[in-house]
Amino acid sequence: MNRTKLTILALAALFVAGITGQALAEGDIIFTEPVMGVIFSHDVHVEENGMDCEECHDDLFEMEALTAQQNDDFTMQSLSEGNYCGACHDGDMAFDSDTRCASCHIGVIGYQKATGTAERSTHH
Amino acid sequence: MKITKSQIEASKNEGTDNISSEERRHFLKMGLAVTGVFAGGTILSAVSTVNKTYACTGDFVEHYPYKPHYSMLINISNCIDCERCKKACAETNDVPSYGFRTTILEREMQHAIGQKREFIPVLCNHCNLPQCTRVCPTKATYKNKENGIVMMDTSKCIGCLSCQMGCPYNARYFHEEKVAVDKCNFCFDTRLSKGKKKTACADACPTGARTFGDMSDPGNFVYQQVHQLEKPVWVLRESAGTKPNVFYTKA
Numbered sequence: 001m002n003r004t005k006l007t008i009l010a011l012a013a014l015f016v017a018g019i020t021g022q023a024l025a026e027g028d029i030i031f032t033e034p035v036m037g038v039i040f041s042h043d044v045h046v047e048e049n050g051m052d053c054e055e056c057h058d059d060l061f062e063m064e065a066l067t068a069q070q071n072d073d074f075t076m077q078s079l080s081e082g083n084y085c086g087a088c089h090d091g092d093m094a095f096d097s098d099t100r101c102a103s104c105h106i107g108v109i110g111y112q113k114a115t116g117t118a119e120r121s122t123h124h
Numbered sequence: 125m126k127i128t129k130s131q132i133e134a135s136k137n138e139g140t141d142n143i144s145s146e147e148r149r150h151f152l153k154m155g156l157a158v159t160g161v162f163a164g165g166t167i168l169s170a171v172s173t174v175n176k177t178y179a180c181t182g183d184f185v186e187h188y189p190y191k192p193h194y195s196m197l198i199n200i201s202n203c204i205d206c207e208r209c210k211k212a213c214a215e216t217n218d219v220p221s222y223g224f225r226t227t228i229l230e231r232e233m234q235h236a237i238g239q240k241r242e243f244i245p246v247l248c249n250h251c252n253l254p255q256c257t258r259v260c261p262t263k264a265t266y267k268n269k270e271n272g273i274v275m276m277d278t279s280k281c282i283g284c285l286s287c288q289m290g291c292p293y294n295a296r297y298f299h300e301e302k303v304a305v306d307k308c309n310f311c312f313d314t315r316l317s318k319g320k321k322k323t324a325c326a327d328a329c330p331t332g333a334r335t336f337g338d339m340s341d342p343g344n345f346v347y348q349q350v351h352q353l354e355k356p357v358w359v360l361r362e363s364a365g366t367k368p369n370v371f372y373t374k375a
Contacts, residue, residue, distance in 0.1 A: 035330065036205075101203075103238070107243060109228065
């Protein structure tokens with residue numbers, strides 16, 4: 001069996017239970033701290049951009065959702081210094097973390113849509 | 125990120141049939157024309173019909189009667205919808221969960237190149253020519269003569285909701301407990317009158333997406349951004365003719 005197949009199997013097995021909710025795509029993680037709503041998609045990174053697990057695990061990230069956000073330095077400042085997502089999102093390997101804010105940031109609206117929680121109030 | 129008309133047309137449009145008229149009205153009120161529903165109806169897409177720079181037209185560059193003349197400049201590129209502004213506003217101004225003095229709209233375009241969504245903070249535009257004050261039968265809502273803020277005198281409000289219907293920006297709601305219409309007043313009673321320099325929303329924003337400013341001071345950042353030509357600055361629903369004091373730009 002080749003490596004890609006193994007990877008896909010591993011991913012399928014690991015994300016089979018779904019992470020936080022119904023509408024969230026498999027392998028998606030939404031960070032909620034320090035600010036609500038930053039999306040990370042395994043699909044985009046692994047499937048679409050062909051990255052290996054080792055590029056992120058375990059040097060940049062643990063294989064456990066919402067671990068990084070427990071650290072005080074999970075901030076834009078730290079990203080721009082090359083940590084976490086900033087190891088790649090430096091404007092060279094991937095778009096700079098200082099641009100396109102709403103690509104990573106899906107906000108409260110995005111979080112609620114993805115997790116099916118608290119419909120936005122329609123009361124005007 | 126600028127989205128061209130052809131990019132919008134190239135993306136798969138599932139039609140506008142499934143948009144409720146309420147949603148449609150809501151977006152039209154914001155000066156956004158609903159162009160279609162994408163992604164199985166979960167995402168409402170809209171394009172701005174306001175593409176003309178309003179701020180620099182001759183009749184705008186005039187003597188402002190207010191001192192200070194409060195205003196706000198919103199940089200859409202910086203808004204990440206963390207909603208700290210909404211939270212700070214609600215805490216500062218006793219806004220119940222069913223209402224809002226400020227909120228965030230989302231515009232999403234699945235097939236856009238690069239960034240596929242943006243967030244648009246909205247609030248009362250503190251118009252120079254407000255419709256709300258014109259239609260209020262009791263003068264419960266009025267323009268403050270010193271600083272241009274559109275205020276509410278809750279004791280005079282009879283709850284007829286004319287102002288709500290007259291507002292092109294959907295910036296008013298009925299506060300059940302106050303038994304009166306409630307709206308943004310740039311935190312006049314809660315902050316400005318107590319010497320604070322910024323509104324709660326601008327103060328809470330972690331990205332500087334909201335800058336509170338003074339249009340009577342040529343040295344003020346918002347004044348300067350509005351009175352320049354290099355970078356587009358616009359207002360929502362210019363066609364309503366209300367001359368808003370909330371301006372928009374991108375990085």
